[in-house]
Each structure stands twice: as C-alpha cells, then as structure tokens.
Amino acid sequence: MSHFVQDSAAPGRGDAALSIEDLTVEFRTPEGTLRAVDGVSYEVGRGEVLGVVGESGSGKSVTAMSVLGLLPMPPARVRSGRIMFEGEDLLRVGRRRLREIRGGRIAMVFQDPMTALNPVFRVGDQLGEAIRKHNPDFSRSDARRRAIDLLEMVGIPFPAQRYRQYPHQYSGGMRQRVMIAMAIANKPSVLIADEPTTALDVTIQAQVLDVLKLAKEETGAATILISHDLGLIAEMADRVAVMYAGRLVESAAVRDLFAQPRHPYTQGLIKSVPSLSAEIQALTPIEGQPPDLMHPPSGCRFHPRCALRQGRSVCATDQPPFEQIATGRWSACHFHEEMTGVDGGVREREVDNAGSGGGGVT
Amino acid sequence: MTIDTPPTLEDGQAPPATVSRTGSRSKMRQFRRNFGAMFGLTVIVVVCLMALFAPWVAPYDPTAQVLLNRNRPPFWMDGGTFDHVLGTDQLGRDLFSRIVYGARISLFVGIATVLIQTSIGVTVGLIAGYRRGWVDTLFMRIADVWLAIPFLVLAIAVAVILGPGVMNTVLVLGLVGWVTYARVVRAEVLTVRERDYVLAARSIGTPALRIVRQHIVPNVMASVLVVGTLQISRMIIAEASLSFLGLGVQPPNPAWGSMISEGRDRLGQQWWLATMPGLALMLTTLGINLLGDSMRDILDPKLGPKEGGA
C-alpha cells in the first residue's frame, strides 16, 4: 500500500473520510444504565483500512452502528460526540439525509449473513432495491443488469439464475458475498465491515476476505474493519485501533502494533492468539474475566487483569489519558513507557499467569 | 480459535430435572409490578372463593322462586333494594345468588375439561416427541386432521345425542382440545431430548419412562401450565355457548350461559338479566387470560402467542 498512513486516531485532522469524535453511547436496561461506548474517537482516511479490535462487548460494533444510526433507540442513546462525514455531523443530520447516506455514501456489511438477508424476497430484488433507492433514474432493467454485474463481481456463479433465487438457496459464504455486493452497489466512500467473516466456515473466510479486498479496491472506499480476529486485521488493515470495555486503549500502524504493542491489553491479545510467524509458542490467555460494563472497574478498566500493573494504585484510581506517545502511536496506559522493548518487557513478569484459564479473544 | 470441548453434564444450559430458575427473584418482581397479572389473579381468587363458598356468599337459594319478588331491578335503579343487589328474574329468583352459583359450574367445567385435555394431550405429545419416527408422524397427522374438523358443531351434535348435562359437556369439550397441548409438548420434548443431560442419562441406560419422568416432564410443565390456563377460559366460554344454546347445563341449575339465554327474551324490559351474567363471564375469562399471558411472559417467553402451532 502506497498511501500515507494517517497520523492520528484522535480527533481533528480534517482530511479524514470519516471521523468519530468523543462518542459516548449508553444503553438503558432494566438493571440500570450501561455505558457501551465511552468517549471513543477515531478516524479513517480515504483509501485506508482501519482495523478495530476488541473482545465482544468492547463497544466496537456499537460504535460502528451509531455511524449509520442503526442502534435501536431506545434502549440505546448517544450521550455525546460527533460523527463527521463530508462536513456533516451524522448524529445531527435529518432522517432524510441520513437515509441518503445509508447504503449510498456509507455502506455496511454485517456479521451474520444467514440472517442479514430477508428470507421472503429474491436475492436479486433485494440487491436491486439497494441500487434503485440511490439511483432513482435507473429503470428496473438497469438495476437488474447492475445487480447481475455485481453478483458476478463478488464471485457468484451463474449470476443471472442466482438473481432469481431466495436467500435460503444460498450458502453462508454466498450470502456474505451478496451483502458485500449490496454494500458496494453505490460506490460508497466509507465501507464498514462488522465481523464480516466471523460467522463463516474457516475455508470460506479466506474467499470472502478476497472479495472484501476486491470490493475495497473497486470502490477505493475508506474501510472500517471490525473484528476480534487479529489474523484478519494483520492481513487487511493499515492501522489498528484497539478497544477495551467501551474505550480506546491503543492505536497504531498495523506493523508497529504487532511488533511492539504499547498497551498491556494489546500485548495480551497478541499473545493469546496463535503466532503469525511460523515459530510455535505457548498461547497465553489474558487472565481474568471480561469487564462487567454495568459495574466497570475504576481507573484504568483493564487494571484487574493487567500484567503490567503490579499492584500500583494509580491504575485503580486514575483513568489513563488516551495520548500520543510517538508519531502515529497512541496509548491509554499510565506505564506505556515500560513497554518499549521489542515484544514487550512484560513477559518475565508474567510467569505466574502461564497455564491459568481465562478469556482469550474468542 | 475456539477449542471444541466434548459435551459434559455441566455443559447444558439448564440443570437436570428442573425448570430454569435463573433470575427467579427478578421475575417475581416483574410479576408483582405487572398490574394486569395482579388484576387477573385477584379476579380469579374472588371467583374461586365465590364458587367454593357459594352457600355462604349467596344470600338466597339460587333456584328459590318467590313470585311476589319478580322482576326487581338492581339496587341502583328505581324500585331496586339492597335485599336483591342485582335484582330478580321473571320467576323471582335472586340474580346475584344465581351468578354466584353459576361460577361453580363455569369453573368446574373449565377445570375438569382442561384436566382431561391435558392428560390426553401431554401423553400424546410426550410419546410423539420422545419416540419420534412413525409414531410421531401418525399422532401429528391425527392432530392436523383433528384441527380441521369443526368441533363446536360436533360438540353440539354430541350434546344432543348423549343428552345435555354438565358431565356430557365436560366429556365432549375434554375430548376436543388436546391437540394444542400435544403440539406444544412435542415441540418441547424434541428439543429437551437432545440436551446433554438427557443424552447422558440415555447413554448410561436409564429406562425411557424414567428419563421422561425425571428430565422431560419437569421441562414441559411450564408450557403446559401456560396453555392450560389460557385454555380454561376458552372452555368456560365453550360451555357457556353450549348452555346458551340449551345443550349444556340444564335449568334450573344456574349456568351463566343459560342465564344469558333466558334473559335474552327480556332485553327490552330487564336488560340486566342477560347483561350481568355476561359481565361475570367476561370478567372471569379476562382474569384468566391476564394471568395466563403474564405466566407466559415469565415462564416461557419463547412460547409466544402462536400457541405452539406451526
């Protein structure tokens, strides 16, 4: 990739395709209010792929859903923040304008292709509907032709016949291809893919990933790729933002992040998945339970599970600021400078943790 | 990245042989907060007490004809007295007393009918769901056919043939409505029998009857309870319909349906004669439905309003 890597994951550069600024989203539940996203800011530049990583419940999907206003409200409520797109704040534009943007300028691919298509309409009609909605001058046959082209592009064999079939006649991988086709149908400038391969069989994942790459190249869209799969992120993303318990904890260019994580959570994540290199190492799951967002830990939300903390009280009392620590690198850790050695200096301190059960990423 | 663990006993969502009790305290709170459920419960308790203690609640013998006291209006109308709170009918019988005794018949028919339906339906559902195969197919086909027969019509015909009366009404209605239970129970059994603890019990050779009794019956009871409750109100209405047509409970026994039928001829003059027992009937079925709906929400959200069909 030849393009310039964005300098920041935080507010304010102005040349981003989409920027999320200080977004806070809450959910009202019978048991109380739950803050799913807490002051998150990130942006994605034109042609860039931003990977957003985190465990389930870290708020990465909720952030993405609020971009298109797709969160169910109630129970969800956006407390604060801005989502800037082409000079407009998507949280404040009118419904009509938002509908023009949805599926037109910004499109989304969802996690579960088995349920994302309407079972009672023909696949082609659902695709054609997306095309005609944003191209009112298209005739029915124009839309049909375009839909068949799109099906062919995402690798559906016999697209003309497949056009007339219903979702239940498609496999999971094919349905996700259709969802990608639907997303790129109107050449969006931002593409959000929320766990696009998670629900798929491993053998199908690679194929769908190729389609996603193709889609990105075809449209040149700024892409937000949400996943808990670090392998996928390493392969696709230019830059990575790591989320934990509703907050951003680290952001860096993909190579820097994997080579030298500057937040203990990121490091834990990297260690808990099979190594990307051929070298075989023991996997180290992150100790402890994922946080309960109803009653989040005080201070740094990662502190109860942190291997770097070593009992220091500041971690439990003060929330670490998400600050720039080097060119293009951001971290929210009081002691990030302790992690400057390659592959982290934390390893020696972690002896006690080896072999203990705990939550990995999956 | 996920590691497949072989299923273990601890793996199942529900502990063996119990209905899931997770969060039962918050469910109770939810129930108490639910006005409809409380209203329904109150109505049912009142009607049940009325039925049980009818001789003490009712101020008069419901069949005693006092010809001097004929056609009295309710107390709030001109000429009405508190001696006869809801007035009297054309034979001088106290309307309130008749309604109190009528509750006995309605509740008896409703409950007895549902007991018959439940025993047939649950048995069929258990066998069909547990045995599966051709037994299942046969039973479910019979159930399908059963549903397509216009049964109120048959019930009417049978009532004529066997002669009207409470027992025949119970028998006819009891034999009709088992299909709903059979379907609900079967669907439940089909999922329960694949749970790990049932598979474990089968693999160590536990006899089928014991598995059904220990593991499956407790799991389907919640659904049966919900369906049964809602069905009681339907059966009360069915009995009232038969009595209204003169094919159910026979005079002088005070059934709500026959009271409405008698009062119907005097709508223009004594409208309350038909309206009051009708209100009693509506209030009772409303109470049962409110309670049943809340029970469904609490015990078995997945049962939904589809009554287990399709």
Next chain:
Amino acid sequence: MSDVTAKRPWTLARVTASPGLRFAIQRVGYGVLVMLAVSVVVFLLTFLTGDPAALILPPEATPAQVEAFRVQRGFDRPILVQYWDFLSGALTLDFGRSLMQGEDAMQMVLARLAPSLKLAMVSLFASLVIAIPLGLLAAMKRGTWIDQVSRILALIGQCTPNFYLGIVLILVFAVQLRLLPATGSPTARGLVLPAITLGLYAAAETMRLLRSSLLEVFGEDYVRTARAKGLSERVTILKHAMKNAAIPVVTVMGLQLNTMMGRAVVTETVFTYPGMGMLAFRAIANRDFIVVQAFVIVMAMVVVTLNLIVDLLYSRLDPRIQLSGR
C-alpha cells in the same frame, strides 16, 4: 430437495416435478384425508348411543316401529357396509331426505351455504380491516398508550363470548338506538351486527398475533439491513417486516376459519340469520340427523377448502415452505 418429502411415502408429491405443484398436490391430498376422517366421525356420530334408530325415532315409538325403521333404513346391516353406503352417498352429495321436511338434506344445506359464506367472509374481512392497522400501530408505538389501549381492547375482544356480544349489540343498536335490525340477513344492513359479532374475536386474535410477530421481526437482522440500505421506515416496515410478520398470522388464519365456522352456528342462532348454522341448530333440536350429517360434511368441506387456499397463500408468502413441506 426431496429429502423431506421422501420421508412421506404416501404423498403423491414425488411424482411431479415443480415444487409449487408438488406442494399443491400434497395439500389437496391432505384435504382428502381430512374429509375421510370427518366422514368417519360423522358416520359414527349416530352410533354413539349404540342404536341410531332409537335416536332418530321419537321416544314413544313402539319396538315394532323401531325394528321396521331399522330394516327400512338398513341399520341392521354390518357397520362397514353401512359406512360404504354412507361414503358413496356422501361422494355423490346424497345423504338422503330430511326426517322432518322430507326434502333432500344436501339441497337444504347447500341452499343456506351462500348466506353463511357471505357472513363468514364479511366477518373475516372486517376482522382484518380492524386488526392489521391496530396491530401495526401497536407494534410501532410499542409501550405507548396507543399500544396499551389496543392491547386491552384486544384482550377484551378475546374474552367476550360472541353470543353475549351479539345480545349486547342487539340491545344497544336495535332495541335502544333502533339503528339496525335485530334480525340478521344477508343484506348490507342485516350483516353489520352479525359480522361484528363473529369477527371481533378473530380481529382481537389477529391483532395480538400481528403485534407480537412484528415486534419479533423488528429485531431481525434483515430489517436492519433494509435500513442500512437507506430505505424509508415506511418501506422497511410495510414491505420487509410486514411480509415476514404475516407468515404466522396467515398460519393462524387457517385455524381461525375453523373456529369461526363453529362460532357462526351460535352467531346465526342469536341473530336468527338464515344460514346453514341456523338450519343445523334447528335440525339438532328436531333430531333431524340426516340434515346434521349433511351440514357437518359441507362445513368440513368449506373448512378444508379455505385451509387449502390459506396454505397456498402461505407458500406464496414464504418461499422456504416449498422445500420443507410443513
């Protein structure tokens, strides 16, 4: 594709090619099965007390008269022979003559079929006209007073016995206000009260079902997909959500038609509406079993036919159904 149908060897389905046609044939075969079952039940009905002759003849008939009647009617023959007679009669729509009027029983029933169908269809239509907007509104305004009020109305509607509702309507609109006739007839004015009486329960049931079905569908991923495409709320709800939510509603409509035909007997009686329910009620009162038999068979045929239509409608709504049978 045939793995499900293959488990049902009795269906004719496998012979044909088109899945739609196969489904239709399967459903028709099933209808025939239902009719056979009904014919057995109807036939056995008169044997419930052991002796149809004693049942049909007035109690004061002498034993010699009963015996003569039994021979004349063929009740002395083996039961299977009698059933065969009955079935072949039923196939040619010949049940014999009414014991009371002496007319052809089937002709009597069929003459009343049209008014009854008219009442049932008007009621069904009325129930849908009430239930669809209310259910939609309640689901969209979930938790608001509109939702609460329509749910309470629906609950009351479901708890009101139709004969009682009929009486109250007569009391208010015919006796007090003198707006509408107290007696039902297959005319516009004469249909209003009976149709409301018969349709209210179905309206209440459909409304509640549509509401909960819609609420379930609103949470589905494909509704979110529709919104993500930029479709308006109107298209999202009326097209994408509604078609899915209609599937369980149509299923229940099949069952509703059945109970509705049963309730029609009561409703027709209340309004002395000149339909076959009223005829059947009179026939039952007169112990005219030939007419009752003809009525039950016709009624079952109507129910089976209507169910067949519902099934075909259902398969139009849900493309998955053709593969899985039911």
